[in-house]
Amino acid sequence: AVVSTQSTGENKPDNQIHRGDTPHDSTGVQDTVGVICIDQRDNVACAMSSGGSVYKYSGRLGQCCVHGAGSYSTANLGIVTTGNGEQIINKLLSVTLAHQLPTLSNPLQLLESCFEREEKGRMCGVLMVERSGGGMVTVHAQHTLVNMTIGFRSSKMEHPKIQVIRKESPVFLESVPL
Numbered sequence: 001a002v003v004s005t006q007s008t009g010e011n012k013p014d015n016q017i018h019r020g021d022t023p024h025d026s027t028g029v030q031d032t033v034g035v036i037c038i039d040q041r042d043n044v045a046c047a048m049s050s051g052g053s054v055y056k057y058s059g060r061l062g063q064c065c066v067h068g069a070g071s072y073s074t075a076n077l078g079i080v081t082t083g084n085g086e087q088i089i090n091k092l093l094s095v096t097l098a099h100q101l102p103t104l105s106n107p108l109q110l111l112e113s114c115f116e117r118e119e120k121g122r123m124c125g126v127l128m129v130e131r132s133g134g135g136m137v138t139v140h141a142q143h144t145l146v147n148m149t150i151g152f153r154s155s156k157m158e159h160p161k162i163q164v165i166r167k168e169s170p171v172f173l174e175s176v177p178l
Helices: 085-090 093-103
Strands: 002-004 011-013 032-038 044-050 071-073 077-083 124-133 136-143 147-152 161-166 171-177
Touching: 032 077, 032 124, 044 071, 044 077, 071 093, 077 085, 077 093, 085 093, 093 124, 124 147, 136 147, 136 161, 161 171
Parallel strands: none
Antiparallel strands: 002 011, 032 044, 071 077, 077 124, 124 136, 136 171, 147 161
């Protein structure tokens, strides 16, 4: 891996960067990065990394470490999550969404189907990529956060698309050629 450092303005191999050289974010904001890939052989894979949680207990593991909670993939679907790790783990959110998606009449209410109506403090987001046939995929994102940023690109797109999904309109759904 190659990482660009602001302190030197040059690229260095990852194993040559001293982690103490990077200034820490004083706001306490720590984000999750999730990636879903469909390769040339139509294999679906997911990976994610969490920035952790502010004021976490020592030894706490988040949803990234729990299969079916933070990420999940099938032959046609990849799912990654972000948000409150404890809620996501308790609900095994990714695998729950994967099983509920085919049964919902309105996939725009997918996240709502995982929570009790009176449940407080729902803080999560989900990004899904589903093969929909005919050389197309559906990119689907929903969240209960202040905002969530997604980006995607297929081999048929000239440029990647970046989308900030705001709380006022927390659902994104788009079909994209694979």
